[in-house]
Amino acid sequence: MRWWGWGEDGHDGPVKPGARAMLTDVCGWPEGVDNPPVALEDVHLPEADLPDAARARFVELLGEEYVRGDHTTRVSHAAGRSYPDLLRLRSGDVPYAPDVVLYPATSEDVDQLLAICHEERIAVVPFGGGTSVVGGIDALRPGFRSCACISLARLDQIVSIDEESLTATVQAGVFGPDLEKRLQAKGFTLGHFPQSFEFSTVGGWVATRSAGQQSTGYGRIDENVFGLRCSTPAGVVELRSTPASAAGPNPRQVFVGSEGTLGIITEATLRIKRQPASTLWDAWFFPDFASGAAALRLMEQTGLHPDIARLSDVNETAFGLAQLGSETQRKGLMAYLKVRGIKTPCLMVLRYDGTASETKARKSAGRWIAKKHKGISIGSTPATMWEKHRFSTPYLRDQLLTDGMLVDTMETSTPWSNVEALHDSIRFEIEQALTDRGTPGFVLCHISHLYTAGCSLYYTVFSEQQIGEEMEQWKALKTAAGDAMIAGGGTITHHHGCGADHAPWLPKETGELWPRMLRAAKAEIDPAGIMNPGKVMNGPDAL
Amino acid sequence: MRWWGWGEDGHDGPVKPGARAMLTDVCGWPEGVDNPPVALEDVHLPEADLPDAARARFVELLGEEYVRGDHTTRVSHAAGRSYPDLLRLRSGDVPYAPDVVLYPATSEDVDQLLAICHEERIAVVPFGGGTSVVGGIDALRPGFRSCACISLARLDQIVSIDEESLTATVQAGVFGPDLEKRLQAKGFTLGHFPQSFEFSTVGGWVATRSAGQQSTGYGRIDENVFGLRCSTPAGVVELRSTPASAAGPNPRQVFVGSEGTLGIITEATLRIKRQPASTLWDAWFFPDFASGAAALRLMEQTGLHPDIARLSDVNETAFGLAQLGSETQRKGLMAYLKVRGIKTPCLMVLRYDGTASETKARKSAGRWIAKKHKGISIGSTPATMWEKHRFSTPYLRDQLLTDGMLVDTMETSTPWSNVEALHDSIRFEIEQALTDRGTPGFVLCHISHLYTAGCSLYYTVFSEQQIGEEMEQWKALKTAAGDAMIAGGGTITHHHGCGADHAPWLPKETGELWPRMLRAAKAEIDPAGIMNPGKVMNGPDAL
Numbered sequence A, B: 001m002r003w004w005g006w007g008e009d010g011h012d013g014p015v016k017p018g019a020r021a022m023l024t025d026v027c028g029w030p031e032g033v034d035n036p037p038v039a040l041e042d043v044h045l046p047e048a049d050l051p052d053a054a055r056a057r058f059v060e061l062l063g064e065e066y067v068r069g070d071h072t073t074r075v076s077h078a079a080g081r082s083y084p085d086l087l088r089l090r091s092g093d094v095p096y097a098p099d100v101v102l103y104p105a106t107s108e109d110v111d112q113l114l115a116i117c118h119e120e121r122i123a124v125v126p127f128g129g130g131t132s133v134v135g136g137i138d139a140l141r142p143g144f145r146s147c148a149c150i151s152l153a154r155l156d157q158i159v160s161i162d163e164e165s166l167t168a169t170v171q172a173g174v175f176g177p178d179l180e181k182r183l184q185a186k187g188f189t190l191g192h193f194p195q196s197f198e199f200s201t202v203g204g205w206v207a208t209r210s211a212g213q214q215s216t217g218y219g220r221i222d223e224n225v226f227g228l229r230c231s232t233p234a235g236v237v238e239l240r241s242t243p244a245s246a247a248g249p250n251p252r253q254v255f256v257g258s259e260g261t262l263g264i265i266t267e268a269t270l271r272i273k274r275q276p277a278s279t280l281w282d283a284w285f286f287p288d289f290a291s292g293a294a295a296l297r298l299m300e301q302t303g304l305h306p307d308i309a310r311l312s313d314v315n316e317t318a319f320g321l322a323q324l325g326s327e328t329q330r331k332g333l334m335a336y337l338k339v340r341g342i343k344t345p346c347l348m349v350l351r352y353d354g355t356a357s358e359t360k361a362r363k364s365a366g367r368w369i370a371k372k373h374k375g376i377s378i379g380s381t382p383a384t385m386w387e388k389h390r391f392s393t394p395y396l397r398d399q400l401l402t403d404g405m406l407v408d409t410m411e412t413s414t415p416w417s418n419v420e421a422l423h424d425s426i427r428f429e430i431e432q433a434l435t436d437r438g439t440p441g442f443v444l445c446h447i448s449h450l451y452t453a454g455c456s457l458y459y460t461v462f463s464e465q466q467i468g469e470e471m472e473q474w475k476a477l478k479t480a481a482g483d484a485m486i487a488g489g490g491t492i493t494h495h496h497g498c499g500a501d502h503a504p505w506l507p508k509e510t511g512e513l514w515p516r517m518l519r520a521a522k523a524e525i526d527p528a529g530i531m532n533p534g535k536v537m538n539g540p541d542a543l
Helices: A017-027 A054-060 A072-074 A083-091 A108-120 A174-184 A201-206 A289-301 A314-324 A327-339 A356-372 A382-387 A392-400 A416-436 A470-487 A503-510 A513-525 B017-027 B053-063 B071-076 B083-091 B105-120 B174-185 B200-206 B288-302 B315-326 B327-339 B356-372 B379-389 B393-402 B416-436 B468-489 B503-510 B513-525
Strands: A100-102 A121-126 A147-151 A158-162 A167-171 A225-232 A237-240 A264-271 A278-286 A306-311 A346-354 A405-415 A440-446 A454-464 B100-102 B123-127 B147-151 B159-163 B167-171 B225-233 B235-239 B264-271 B278-286 B306-311 B346-355 B405-415 B443-449 B455-462
Touching: A017 A314, A017 A327, A017 A440, A054 A100, A054 A108, A054 B200, A072 A264, A083 A392, A083 A405, A083 A470, A100 A278, A108 A121, A108 A147, A108 A225, A108 A237, A108 A264, A147 B235, A158 A174, A167 A201, A201 A264, A201 B159, A201 B167, A278 A289, A278 A356, A289 A306, A289 A346, A289 A356, A289 A416, A289 A440, A289 A454, A314 A327, A314 A346, A314 A440, A314 B225, A346 A356, A356 B174, A392 A405, A392 B468, A405 A416, A405 B147, A405 B503, A416 A440, A416 A454, A416 A470, A454 A470, A454 B455, A470 A503, A470 B306, A503 A513, A513 B235, A513 B513, B017 B315, B017 B327, B017 B443, B017 B455, B053 B105, B071 B264, B083 B468, B100 B346, B105 B123, B105 B147, B105 B225, B105 B235, B105 B264, B167 B200, B200 B264, B200 B379, B278 B288, B278 B356, B278 B379, B288 B346, B288 B416, B288 B443, B288 B513, B306 B315, B315 B346, B315 B379, B346 B356, B346 B379, B356 B503, B393 B405, B405 B416, B405 B468, B416 B443, B416 B455, B416 B468, B455 B468
Parallel strands: A100 A147, A121 A147, B100 B147, B123 B147
Antiparallel strands: A158 A167, A167 A264, A225 A237, A225 A264, A278 A346, A306 A346, A306 A440, A405 A454, A440 A454, B159 B167, B167 B264, B225 B235, B225 B264, B278 B346, B306 B346, B306 B443, B405 B455, B443 B455
8 A cells, every 4th residue: 555545556547527527516626736645755753762672572573674663664554544544644744653563473473562562561553454444553552652563464374264164264464355366266255345455454354343345245244253363462362163152242243343452363264155156237227315225125125135235325326427437428328317217316236146047036136126116227337337446436535635625434324214314314414514614515325235124324525625624624524424323323333443533432322331341341351451542442532 | 931840731741652762772761760849839948038128129119019029939030941950949959049039110120120239239130031041040149148030021012113124122021922923913023933932031032142943044133133222230231223333342242142141131122024925844864964964054055044954963863753753653764764775864854934936946956955965855744743843842851850861952053064073072972971970871963053154063961860969960961061062163052051051161162361351341330240140251160
């Protein structure tokens, strides 16, 4: 990942004229702004401050090569990829960075490093791919002199594949593409494709309770973790790979989602599947969001269960058509849909994985449901177009920041009976908060994960940046969105995780007792509180 | 439930001659033993000891009628239905019983009762249906003068049904048959049918991480809980009904399975399903356990996913045929199977729920897999025969205890690749332990819950009782089975729960750190440790 933004160079495309016109229309557009990131050497970090004794112990364990404190390494491990992270990185004014970045080679190295950090009272931030969008790996160190970032980059092995039980035991530092390549070579897949897939790791997925674009079909990561190994300052927790257990409260579901606050997950045993012989795409346009949502609900509740299911609202559909296709295509499509009675289309993208006969039958059943809900299809092209761009949207954010625009995303989940009300109220509150600051917002939304009881809602928000008050503007937006989610019966996050940014809403969502229980449990295995401080149950009380 | 055993009078059948001959052959049979339970009035309980001040506060809140301390009420709330519980109850020598049984009418009553019990330092045991087979509701009170049993019997309302989201919010005290009756009247089902279904409650299922006979299709209770309300001594925890969340460690999966040690679950929001239009049974005989297990594995991993799937090993099949059918039927069947090459059959029972076309297609796919694995079918009669007796096996245990026999059950789960090895080693260790005591055992086993990664193994053990050393004999059996499960890569319990009986194995399964974390979390909301003491993380260290 490039240090100041998403992914690698060469993928940034400009905002297309149609999309830009749409944003300009609603939000305005900061004319003549060109606000690129500062040069790497101009990034200002706090002076590194690591006691010599601690450094010596790290070097003794790992060797000089794997104990790094150079400027480039510190900058590239200072933060994740949230909007505030990007503001700080691009401006060159980075208020926190690890004093040292450590590269253990084995799980046992991690055990040793945590023991040393506990003894030396050094804060620890675990680092997988560095893609957190919720401040989950910001190098915070409240109450500690020094902060060590532990990169799992060298824990990159697939330990074993149990072809009979369809599980794979994988080290935490394996990146998405590498995992899939090695699984697919043997005919398997994990089927876990978050938008960050190319730059995120197995350990990161497990630690943050990740969900991927195919999780409707393949399951969220928390449904696919059977066993795991977690290093903690008090020792190692090893949870065996049993498919189910009634032995009291479930420890897997406490370590999964702990985001480095309880320890470092060094290895996990995951459910894998055989690669599907056939995948069929389908795409539909609906006259409104409610019709499309009702169709998705029926698909899920009748067991049709698409492997990918996404429904964009009117704004997201319009923006997507303007940004992804050509203007001629877009106009032709809109004219066609208008004749068929759809003026403000909502795009639904579906995929079915399985044997050829299964996918054919499921797609056919899906078509029946879509038609029943006033859907119009122009074939699967809009779906395959979405697939082509499925990992590239974050690059657009980098471009928009350069153009002086605010871009942020946030997500929740709620029961089906509450989808429309929550969808409306979150959008209303976001728009209100941004209008109040004099920077009207353009809000897109989609449904992307289905459950029999409900679904996720994912928001993308655009606005003109308030130059000089970028962070206050973002806080106002974040607060409005988070409060609306909690007040409206959602969760503060469906799959981005808690990190520092969502921590203030944790007690609002669960009440005060659960975070207190978590803090007590944490204190038992991390008595000095060194593990990823300032996040989740130990996060800040307010933004 | 009758106070000394299972269910209601009038369901006890004798052990049939064929089954008795089988047991006699392996274990011997205590000739001339007739060992019925003592009369209720002859049950000896410790003197009730409840401070007057506490009693007055209970009466003030609930009224005299709902604060009971009579002999019958105390006896019937003294213990669950584990083998040691039955030994104690039937002998009339009951070492612990609640000093008072409380019947709150509302969730808020429960809140108040826990506040009073906390202030008065009275141990609390929550009581749903009283069917625990792991010592989960034994009225233990280590360190406390008094013990109050809180019965949820009056919290018997279905609060609401969300037909759009397919969820039902249900009070903890609703019994299985009542729940299903009311859901089915509206066309829905929870599909949760543990063997205790007739006498157990929603709150008990949620608190103990229960699984039912149809959980392969309908999901374990932990997969079906979205929201819950739990009273604790420190206040109420309310977890909202979101279908999925990434907001840190998962609180649902900590309260689910907490077995009253963290608080009392007074209400839960559960996933329901539409009642299936069609259910099709199927039954197969396999030449050995491994062939049947391989067929089940393929059924689950290819997504065929039967709603009920059970495979009995050779011993269980033989015992079942001898006990459930007629001798003529049995002989005819065995002769038929022998001609077809199966001398020691293993019975598989399957059920498919869904639309008529779905169930037909799935049954047909299942037949193909069964045949591929050397299965022979004589139609669905063995399956419907199993269905007829699905809730009645516990009555047989009562009869066998009267006859002087030991009967116990235990269960685990493990990955598919380990099923055969674990199946063998558990049986070997149980047989060894019983032979060592001079009372050879007869061990039955079945698979009853399927996961893509593995399955459950459920054991039934028979032996002659060692008169005068019944408890020592049981401890030897339990220790052998539990140690074999942990040593062999299983879990100490797949769905019976932890209770007091399995507590010694919790740290062996997860390591010491997890129980320490649980104790710390518990101390935060139950600082005096009044909630169900002696169970799960606070259980005894050894049997």
